[in-house]
Amino acid sequence: MSTLTLERLNKTYGGNVQAVRGVDLDIADGELIVVVGPSGCGKSTLLRLIAGLEEISDGELCIDGQRVNDSEPAGRDIAMVFQNYALYPHMSVYDNMAYSLKNRRTPKEEIRRRVTETARLLAIDDLLERRPRQLSGGQRQRVAMGRAVVRQPKVFLFDEPLSNLDASLRVQMRQEIRRLQKRLGVTSVYVTHDQVEAMTLADRLVVMNGGRIEQIGTPMTLFNQPATRFVAGFIGSPAMNFIDLAHAEQTPWLPASTPGGALTAGIRPEHLQLVTAGSGDLPGRIEMVEPLGSESLVHVRLGEHDPLLVVRLSGDELPAAEQPTGVAINGPVHLFDSDGRRLP
Amino acid sequence: MRYRRPGLDVATHVILIIGALIFMLPVLLALMASTHTLPSLLSGGLALLPGSEGLDHYIQLLTQPAGGVAVPTWRLMLNSLIMALGIAVGKLTISIIAAYAIVFFRFRFRMLCFWLIFVTLMLPVEVRIVPTYGVVADLGLLNSYPGLILPLIASATATFLFRQFFLTLPPELLEAARLDGAGPWRFFRDILLPLSKTNMAALFVIMFIYGWNQYLWPLLAASDADYATLVMSLRRLTIAQDGVPPWQLATTMTVLALLPPVAVIVLMQRWFVKGLVDSEK
Numbered sequence: 164m165s166t167l168t169l170e171r172l173n174k175t176y177g178g179n180v181q182a183v184r185g186v187d188l189d190i191a192d193g194e195l196i197v198v199v200g201p202s203g204c205g206k207s208t209l210l211r212l213i214a215g216l217e218e219i220s221d222g223e224l225c226i227d228g229q230r231v232n233d234s235e236p237a238g239r240d241i242a243m244v245f246q247n248y249a250l251y252p253h254m255s256v257y258d259n260m261a262y263s264l265k266n267r268r269t270p271k272e273e274i275r276r277r278v279t280e281t282a283r284l285l286a287i288d289d290l291l292e293r294r295p296r297q298l299s300g301g302q303r304q305r306v307a308m309g310r311a312v313v314r315q316p317k318v319f320l321f322d323e324p325l326s327n328l329d330a331s332l333r334v335q336m337r338q339e340i341r342r343l344q345k346r347l348g349v350t351s352v353y354v355t356h357d358q359v360e361a362m363t364l365a366d367r368l369v370v371m372n373g374g375r376i377e378q379i380g381t382p383m384t385l386f387n388q389p390a391t392r393f394v395a396g397f398i399g400s401p402a403m404n405f406i407d408l409a410h411a412e413q414t415p416w417l418p419a420s421t422p423g424g425a426l427t428a429g430i431r432p433e434h435l436q437l438v439t440a441g442s443g444d445l446p447g448r449i450e451m452v453e454p455l456g457s458e459s460l461v462h463v464r465l466g467e468h469d470p471l472l473v474v475r476l477s478g479d480e481l482p483a484a485e486q487p488t489g490v491a492i493n494g495p496v497h498l499f500d501s502d503g504r505r506l507p
Numbered sequence: 508m509r510y511r512r513p514g515l516d517v518a519t520h521v522i523l524i525i526g527a528l529i530f531m532l533p534v535l536l537a538l539m540a541s542t543h544t545l546p547s548l549l550s551g552g553l554a555l556l557p558g559s560e561g562l563d564h565y566i567q568l569l570t571q572p573a574g575g576v577a578v579p580t581w582r583l584m585l586n587s588l589i590m591a592l593g594i595a596v597g598k599l600t601i602s603i604i605a606a607y608a609i610v611f612f613r614f615r616f617r618m619l620c621f622w623l624i625f626v627t628l629m630l631p632v633e634v635r636i637v638p639t640y641g642v643v644a645d646l647g648l649l650n651s652y653p654g655l656i657l658p659l660i661a662s663a664t665a666t667f668l669f670r671q672f673f674l675t676l677p678p679e680l681l682e683a684a685r686l687d688g689a690g691p692w693r694f695f696r697d698i699l700l701p702l703s704k705t706n707m708a709a710l711f712v713i714m715f716i717y718g719w720n721q722y723l724w725p726l727l728a729a730s731d732a733d734y735a736t737l738v739m740s741l742r743r744l745t746i747a748q749d750g751v752p753p754w755q756l757a758t759t760m761t762v763l764a765l766l767p768p769v770a771v772i773v774l775m776q777r778w779f780v781k782g783l784v785d786s787e788k
Contacts, residue, residue, distance in 0.1 A: 216682050237688035249679035253701040262697070263687035310687075 165227050165317035165350050166192050167213070173221035174208055174374075182208040184374040185222070193348040195341070197365035199355055200397070205374040206354045210320050213352060214243050226317055237266075242311035243320040246327060248303045250295040256282075256306050257291040260313045281313040284343070301332045308340070312347065319344070319351040325360060337363060358398055362386070370394045387495075392503035395429045401460060403429045403497070404472050416444035416492050425498040425506050432475035434494025437461060437482060443489030447472065452484050463490055534765065541565070541759035548754050564759040573756050575743040577732035580763055586655075586729075587719055587737040588767060593656035594718030595711050602662050602710075603703065606669035607695055611681065621670070628663040632724055640727055650731040659724060665710050672706050673699070708778035716768045737764045 167190040174183040183205045190196050198206045211217040213224060215236035224232050231239050242263075250259050257278055264274045282288040285305045295303055304324065311319055321340070325333045341364055344351050355361055361368055362382045370377045370385065370393070378390040382398075389395035395403045406428045408417075417428065440446070447463040450471060459481055461474040474490060482488065498506040536555070540548055543558030567573065568580040576583070608614075609621050632639070639658045648654030676699075684694045725736040735743075741760055745752035772779065 214682075214686060216685070236682075236685045241686065243683070243686050245679045245683060247677060247679055249677060249683040251680070251683075251698055253698075262684075262689070266688035266693060310683075314687075 166190060167318055167350055167352070168225040168228070169209075169213075169222070170225070171222040172209070172212060172219060172224060174205075174212055174217060175220040181374050183212065186376055188369065188376070188379065190350055190352065192350055195344050195351045195353060195364060195366045196369060197353045197355060197361045197367075198369045198371060199358055199361040200371035200377075202356060204371040206356075206371050207322060208374075209371070210243075210322055210352060210354045213318070214241055214320055215239050240314075240317045241320060242314050242316040242318075243322065244307045244311050244324045246323040248295070248307040248327075250303060250306055250310070252295055255292055255294060256287065256298070256309075259295070259306060260310050263310070263314050277313050277315075278309075281309050284312070285309045300328050301336065304328060304332075304336055308343070312343070315349075317350065319349050321351065321353040321355075323355050324353075325355070326357070333360075340364065358400065362398070368398075370397060372397075388505070389429075389497065390505050392427055392429065392499040392505075395497055395499070395505075399431060401432050401473050401475065403431050404435070405429050405470070406465075406472075407469075410469075416496070418496065421498060426501045427499045427503075429497035429499065430492060431494060432460070432473045434492060435472065435474040436491045436493055437463075437474055437476065437480075438489040438491045440487040440489055443491035445472070445490040445492075447488055447490055449482055449484050449486050449488050452481060454478070454481055463488060465490075534762075537758040537761045537765075541755060541762050543755055545751070545753060545755045549751070560755070564755055565763070568756055568759050568763065573744060574753050575746040576735070576740045578735065580737070580740075580760060582733070583735055583737040583740050584763065584767070586652075586734055587764075589652055590655045590721065590725065590736055591715050591718035591767070593652065594659050594721075595714040597656060597660035598662040598665050598714045599707055599710055601660060602665035603669050603700075603707070605666045606673055607699060609666075610670055610673040611691070611694075624663050624666050626663075627661075628667070632659065636723065636727065639724075643728060649728055650734050652734070654728050655725055655734065655736070658728075659718065659721065662714065665714065668710065669703065669706065672703065676702065705778055705781045708775055708781070712771055712775050712779045715771050719768050 167188075169186050169188040169190075172183055172186040172188075173181070175181050186209060188196070198209060200206045208217060212219050215231070215234060215238075219232050223230055226239060226241075251262065254262065260278045260281065261274050264277065269277075278291070279288060282291055285308060287302065287305045287309060290298060290302060290306070295306065298306065304327075307324065324340070325336055328336060337360055340353075353364060355364075365382050367379060368382050368385050369379050372393050378385055378394045380388075385394055385398050389398060389403075392405070396405065408426055408428055417425075436443075437449075445465055447465045449461055450464045451462040453460040453462070455478070457478045459476045459478060461476060461482060463472045463474055465472060472490060476482075500506055536553060539554040539557055541564055542560050542562075543551070543554050544560060547558055548554060570581075571579050573580075605624065609617060609624075643649060643654050643658060646654075648657065680698065681694060684698055689697060720738055721736070722738050725734075725739045729735050729739070737760070741757065741764065744760055745754075745757050
């Protein structure tokens with residue numbers, strides 16, 4: 164039962180490369196925070212700062228109100244699940260899970276009890292004698308989880324733990340991680356670049372870009388009220404459409420209350436509709452249709468130099484390509500200023 | 508890539524058999540010659556068939572001094588064994604610890620240390636033998652086992668090989684161990700050593716044979732017959748006062764000198780091959 168507090172956390176490499184800049188984050192007890200962002204945004208570095216694998220250049224890191232900046236990784240009572248699992252190849256599953264307990268001089272009986280209990284919880288109790296190389300990817304993933312769970316740490320850290328699994332297994336493990344985390348009630352930080360994973364797992368979502376936090380909030384807040392253009396484009400799939408207002412010829416579809424200084428309008432693909440050519444808010448030409456079964460993505464070219472607009476239709480609507488069309492807006496329009504900040 | 512063609516199979520086997528014969532021939536000659544009497548050797552040319560003496564020469568050599576050698580050969584074998592084992596074990600120990608320091612610790616002049624070790628790769632014993640002799644003599648280690656072993660105990664090659672192996676290990680392994688509460692010593696003992704087992708076995712074989720075959724250094728450092736090694740004594744045996752070297756004994760001793768390295772290779776063959784080709788991490 165622990166809280167985690169990050170205050171103006173900075174990480175600078177070699178004096179000039181700033182990987183993490185001024186990150187403030189309060190994580191409540193038992194909360195699952197997902198940190199998401201493009202590669203190189205500093206999310207993994209942030210996780211490693213919390214784990215103690217990297218030195219904090221500036222700022223404070225507190226667990227349960229205790230400053231732990233200078234503690235060794237083992238002293239912070241944190242468990243981490245790695246992307247490549249990092250299981251000890253020469254040890255059996257049992258020994259892999261027992262290793263941290265052995266290092267803490269836990270009595271043998273206690274180790275046996277906790278390992279078997281955890282193994283049962285994760286349904287790997289019949290694999291305890293095997294070596295990691297004799298396991299499938301999903302099983303290794305479970306063992307890596309088990310190694311973290313068995314310690315009963317204050318905080319779990321997950322570093323893209325599902326990215327080496329195939330798609331169906333990923334969905335299954337995602338749900339299991341969620342269930343396990345809620346059941347154990349351990350404060351967790353989960354790093355991923357997959358926004359579906361992020362949306363489904365998170366109590367609160369942290370979007371990072373260029374070492375900074377762009378926005379913190381529940382998944383639905385981030386989806387419905389993105390604070391910046393970056394968050395708007397990052398959350399949601401297919402991504403939000405952006406229309407450059409400075410170069411748009413006519414914008415009668417903008418709400419009358421549009422504040423001055425708005426530079427970009429963002430509209431989600433599901434808030435657009437195809438209508439007959441000549442009607443609707445925007446005229447365009449269908450350039451390509453991607454049938455995905457449950458839905459169809461239609462790429463519409465507005466002007467010659469404008470980017471493509473993606474319209475999301477239901478799966479049975481398959482308009483012909485290379486046809487003029489009208490596009491109607493039937494949802495919220497998000498407006499951003501020249502710095503990419505959301506306008507009310 | 509493997510080809511499946513009967514003609515090719517036959518050809519490769521012929522080539523392999525010829526190759527094996529070429530390698531076997533000198534060994535076979537030594538083995539046969541060791542069972543002949545000296546006169547029969549001197550008159551009969553190459554001895555390709557077993558002679559009349561059986562194991563007599565072996566028993567003679569192992570139990571009593573012969574020719575220019577003042578101690579029975581079992582003593583030489585023991586000395587060689589101690590030296591070879593000392594060198595092999597010492598090289599392994601020192602180089603794995605050095606590689607551990609170079610790969611897993613960040614300290615000042617780390618790369619300088621590595622390059623200093625690496626540069627000594629290019630300095631064989633022969634180059635530094637005079638100063639080495641001086642140091643060992645000053646330490647009073649001439650004619651002692653430490654004197655035989657210590658100057659040959661560091662290995663840049665083995666350090667380099669261990670370093671390369673350590674670098675192939677995923678860095679997450681160290682990080683996981685750190686989070687699991689393993690300090691530097693535990694990480695070394697619980698994770699690095701077990702993972703290096705096959706490499707150590709392969710290097711042990713190579714280093715044992717290297718140590719066993721040492722000639723020049725023991726020749727200088729072991730002037731006392733009690734510390735003479737087998738390989739350096741081979742030549743001494745052929746120094747004959749009456750002009751005819753005892754070739755029958757020389758070949759016998761050669762065969763004896765072959766046995767321990769062969770035994771080491773046979774015993775450790777499985778590990779040896781595994782260590783050289785294994786990539787399972």
